[in-house]
Amino acid sequence: AQSVTQPDIHITVSEGASLELRCNYSYGATPYLFWYVQSPGQGLQLLLKYFSGDTLVQGIKGFEAEFKRSQSSFNLRKPSVHWSDATEYFCAVGASGTYKYIFGTGTRLKVLA
Amino acid sequence: DAMVIQNPRYQVTQFGKPVTLSCSQTLNHNVMYWYQQKSSQAPKLLFHYYDKDFNNEADTPDNFQSRRPNTSFCFLDIRSPGLGDAAMYLCATSRGGLADEQFFGPGTRLTVL
Numbered sequence: 001a002q003s004v005t006q007p008d009i010h011i012t013v014s015e016g017a018s019l020e021l022r023c024n025y026s027y028g029a030t031p032y033l034f035w036y037v038q039s040p041g042q043g044l045q046l047l048l049k050y051f052s053g054d055t056l057v058q059g060i061k062g063f064e065a066e067f068k069r070s071q072s073s074f075n076l077r078k079p080s081v082h083w084s085d086a087t088e089y090f091c092a093v094g095a096s097g098t099y100k101y102i103f104g105t106g107t108r109l110k111v112l113a
Numbered sequence: 114d115a116m117v118i119q120n121p122r123y124q125v126t127q128f129g130k131p132v133t134l135s136c137s138q139t140l141n142h143n144v145m146y147w148y149q150q151k152s153s154q155a156p157k158l159l160f161h162y163y164d165k166d167f168n169n170e171a172d173t174p175d176n177f178q179s180r181r182p183n184t185s186f187c188f189l190d191i192r193s194p195g196l197g198d199a200a201m202y203l204c205a206t207s208r209g210g211l212a213d214e215q216f217f218g219p220g221t222r223l224t225v226l
Binding site: 032034036041042043044045046049051052090094097098099100101103104105106108 | 144156163211213218220222
């Protein structure tokens with residue numbers, strides 16, 4: 001069965017430090033992968049997506065993610081974190097043959113001043 | 114700007130009193146989704162419409178119903194809200210392709226007294 005795992009429920013980094021949020025998926029074919037960000041009390045906003053081509057994907061707000069088929073991973077990265085990045089991040093995979101998502105459980109990012 | 118709009122943003126109802134949440138879109142997308150999201154959890158898909166075709170998730174309680182009278186509008190009806198139905202309800206849309214992203218509204222926070 002398809003699944004998405006975000007191993008880290010909480011991550012804390014210092015402002016200006018680099019960030020990597022992990023996402024692992026279980027999928028038989030080439031997946032459609034998405035990262036969303038959710039500000040408190042708000043809906044989800046797409047940061048970036050991957051479905052083919054270059055495995056390093058650039059997104060909004062200075063984020064990037066790299067698709068690694070051999071590791072079944074799609075980790076989100078940012079070179080230098082800002083205090084405004086402190087919120088929750090969700091990884092999702094497009095469910096096979098449908099237009100539905102399977103979401104990970106989310107990672108909450110805390111940024112220290 | 115084209116967008117997904119949800120009304121109201123906050124809804125308070127009494128235990129057992131029916132409530133209707135509204136979603137509208139100006140994106141002219143084929144698919145509209147309703148998600149339930151409880152605190153610190155991933156969004157959980159309740160059902161979705163592809164055009165007029167309704168698709169219910171297997172574990173969505175009968176207490177939840179939906180209507181899509183036209184392309185632009187979709188409603189979530191909770192016939193007899195229980196305390197466990199207190200959550201954020203998110204509406205999303207997509208064009209309906211396998212790699213297409215979902216666009217989310219800001220959500221309606223439902224409180225059940």
